[in-house]
Amino acid sequence: MNQNDISLKRLSVINLRRHPFRSAGLIVMTALLAFLAFGGSILSLSLDRGLESVSTRLGADIMVVPIGYDKEAEGVLLRGEPSYFYFDKSVETQLSEVEGVDKVTSQFFLTSSNQDCCAIPVQFIGFDPDTDFAVQPWIKESYSGDLGENSIIIGNDILYDGSGIMKFFGKEYKVAAVLDKTGTGFDTDIYANIETVKDLFEAAKDKGFRFTDDINFESSVSSVLIKISDGYDIDTVVHNIRMNVDGVQIIKGKTITSDISDNLSGFRLVLILLLLVIGIFSVIVLIMTFSLSVNERRREFGILRSIGATKGMVVSVVINEALIIGAAGGILGILLAATVLFPFNTYISNSIKLPYLLPDGAVIFALGLLTVILSLIIPPLTAAYSAVKISRAETYLTMRDND
Amino acid sequence: MLIEVKNLTRKYSRGLRHITAVDGVSLTVGKDEFVIIKGESGSGKSTLLSMLAGLLKPTEGSVVISGENLYKLSDKELSLFRNRHIGYVPQGHEFLSELTVYENILLPQRLYNKASGDVKDRVIEILNRLGISELKDSYPSELSGGERKRSAIARALVNAPDILLADEPTSDLDRKNTTIVLDAFSEIAKSGTAVIMITHDDHISSYGDRILNMEKGKLI
Numbered sequence: 001m002n003q004n005d006i007s008l009k010r011l012s013v014i015n016l017r018r019h020p021f022r023s024a025g026l027i028v029m030t031a032l033l034a035f036l037a038f039g040g041s042i043l044s045l046s047l048d049r050g051l052e053s054v055s056t057r058l059g060a061d062i063m064v065v066p067i068g069y070d071k072e073a074e075g076v077l078l079r080g081e082p083s084y085f086y087f088d089k090s091v092e093t094q095l096s097e098v099e100g101v102d103k104v105t106s107q108f109f110l111t112s113s114n115q116d117c118c119a120i121p122v123q124f125i126g127f128d129p130d131t132d133f134a135v136q137p138w139i140k141e142s143y144s145g146d147l148g149e150n151s152i153i154i155g156n157d158i159l160y161d162g163s164g165i166m167k168f169f170g171k172e173y174k175v176a177a178v179l180d181k182t183g184t185g186f187d188t189d190i191y192a193n194i195e196t197v198k199d200l201f202e203a204a205k206d207k208g209f210r211f212t213d214d215i216n217f218e219s220s221v222s223s224v225l226i227k228i229s230d231g232y233d234i235d236t237v238v239h240n241i242r243m244n245v246d247g248v249q250i251i252k253g254k255t256i257t258s259d260i261s262d263n264l265s266g267f268r269l270v271l272i273l274l275l276l277v278i279g280i281f282s283v284i285v286l287i288m289t290f291s292l293s294v295n296e297r298r299r300e301f302g303i304l305r306s307i308g309a310t311k312g313m314v315v316s317v318v319i320n321e322a323l324i325i326g327a328a329g330g331i332l333g334i335l336l337a338a339t340v341l342f343p344f345n346t347y348i349s350n351s352i353k354l355p356y357l358l359p360d361g362a363v364i365f366a367l368g369l370l371t372v373i374l375s376l377i378i379p380p381l382t383a384a385y386s387a388v389k390i391s392r393a394e395t396y397l398t399m400r401d402n403d
Numbered sequence: 404m405l406i407e408v409k410n411l412t413r414k415y416s417r418g419l420r421h422i423t424a425v426d427g428v429s430l431t432v433g434k435d436e437f438v439i440i441k442g443e444s445g446s447g448k449s450t451l452l453s454m455l456a457g458l459l460k461p462t463e464g465s466v467v468i469s470g471e472n473l474y475k476l477s478d479k480e481l482s483l484f485r486n487r488h489i490g491y492v493p494q495g496h497e498f499l500s501e502l503t504v505y506e507n508i509l510l511p512q513r514l515y516n517k518a519s520g521d522v523k524d525r526v527i528e529i530l531n532r533l534g535i536s537e538l539k540d541s542y543p544s545e546l547s548g549g550e551r552k553r554s555a556i557a558r559a560l561v562n563a564p565d566i567l568l569a570d571e572p573t574s575d576l577d578r579k580n581t582t583i584v585l586d587a588f589s590e591i592a593k594s595g596t597a598v599i600m601i602t603h604d605d606h607i608s609s610y611g612d613r614i615l616n617m618e619k620g621k622l623i
């Protein structure tokens with residue numbers, strides 16, 4: 001386009017440039033809104049998904065751990081804080097006899113802060129392939145086939161060089177698969193069947209790790225996972241367990257995430273309120289600014305009308321300005337949110353100490369699109385009143401010097 | 404007849420009082436005519452002229468130009484008609500201040516058309532005719548009063564209208580510039596575009612095919 005060629009679209013740009021600070025202010029404000037809407041919804045969805053994956057990975061209705069160790073168990077599941085605790089294996093049999101219990105399986109926990117492998121401490125979880133119903137179903141998503149002896153499956157956050165081998169307590173283990181990211185404590189877990197964990201346990205003992213001294217591997221377990229029978233509700237079964245089994249801490253699969261869910265609703269409420277307050281404030285500022293800016297240019301719009309511009313053309317000049325502001329602000333806000341959320345994904349996930357899992361690309365794209373669409377709709381709506389008002393005014397009266 | 408005005412009336416309300424700024428004016432103007440309407444300030448000249456230009460709805464009466472009854476047209480039709488057939492030179496504040504003189508003059512053409520080489524030649528020709536071609540890249544704020552008026556006239560002529568309406572185009576001009584503008588109007592009328600200009604200046608007498616006097620909203 002030649003510099004001397006003039007069009008209604010260029011008038012909008014010229015008008016925005018005439019007040020650079022005002023225009024920049026409106027764009028920054030719109031960007032802030034888009035940032036909050038896009039960034040906030042992704043943050044909130046990520047936390048939702050994190051929680052959801054805790055529930056599905058737990059894979060059981062009830063988890064039973066030694067009494068007094070519920071906080072540690074939560075730490076293992078939610079925050080990836082490795083821990084170990086044991087009680088007698090006979091508990092498993094006792095639990096299987098409780099009314100309403102369908103299946104039971106036990107797990108054996110070990111930890112390592114092994115310098116060979118891991119910047120972060122690692123949680124070993126040994127499951128019993130014969131009775132397990134909780135771990136294998138979703139392990140299958142990453143690894144089909146039986147997990148043989150000395151084979152391990154590692155969580156997504158475990159530092160691994162891809163060589164197929166990892167060393168713990170001086171012994172080598174075969175890495176069968178790397179699990180998908182869950183955003184939970186499971187990402188720093190290493191799964192193996194109970195024989196392999198026994199091997200690890202012995203290796204740790206040989207290396208002189210004292211934490212294993214006072215327990216007998218064969219007769220100890222760390223947790224028992226329970227699936228309840230059809231027709232029973234969790235609370236009834238929990239009650240039955242309390243009546244029949246001593247020395248255990250009962251963790252309901254749902255309640256483990258419910259505290260966090262409560263916090264999340266609080267967070268969401270704050271986010272929505274913030275959006276609402278800033279949104280309303282922005283809408284008011286936009287309405288006032290457009291009203292001011294259109295009024296300043298009454299005579300110019302009068303001139304446009306006098307040379308033959310229709311009402312629609314006058315409206316479009318104003319609406320185009322709003323569209324430019326919305327597009328610039330919306331895209332800026334999304335880029336800003338993306339710059340914060342995506343590169344610092346792991347950092348955010350670690351620092352909030354909550355299960356955190358980014359939504360799928362398609363969902364992120366849809367949210368971005370929605371944010372852009374809203375940014376393109378809201379500013380023009382705020383300009384619409386002033387635009388229509390000036391377009392309807394009697395042209396001659398808008399051109400007169402007075403009023 | 405090119406212009407037929409019948410019983411044109413416009414009232415303004417100022418608080419509770421009603422002012423009849425134009426009071427039952429009837430008038431016909433032919434092609435090629437150069438009509439000057441004289442009258443004191445406040446006699447209703449600008450109100451009348453803006454109604455002729457399709458810029459102000461009459462309270463009563465009608466304006467017919469080239470067979471079109473202006474205030475019976477839809478906004479789109481009237482806007483297009485104004486663009487094609489009416490050139491209007493307002494009294495002061497003629498331009499979009501962020502555009503150059505050339506861009507301002509081109510704008511009426513560009514509202515409904517793509518830019519073309521023809522119209523650019525035409526703009527240059529009009530600028531030459533009015534003796535302001537060297538101002539083409541100036542901004543309106545850089546112009547003198549006379550230059551501004553001539554530029555506004557150039558813009559009014561860009562779409563080759565049937566009629567040129569000018570609201571006190573000479574009021575801020577010195578003798579020399581007044582003569583330039585009036586000579587231009589005579590020539591424009593001769594070349595087929597009717598001209599109606601209004602003035603409160605009594606000294607303009609050697610110009611115009613017809614001079615009408617306006618008093619208290621009526622032509623006498």
Ligand SMILES: Nc1ncnc2c1ncn2[C@@H]1O[C@H](COP(=O)(O)OP(=O)(O)O)[C@@H](O)[C@H]1O
Nearest residue numbers: 415416417424443444445446447448449450451
């Ligand atoms: N927008 C308006 N509201 C109220 N009165 C107006 C308005 N415009 C013009 N008038 C009044 O109408 C009369 C005619 O004004 P105008 O057409 O501007 O006269 P002229 O151009 O001859 O000076 C004057 O009394 C003026 O005060």
Ligand SMILES: [Mg+2]
Nearest residue numbers: 448449450494
């Ligand atoms: Mg006047």
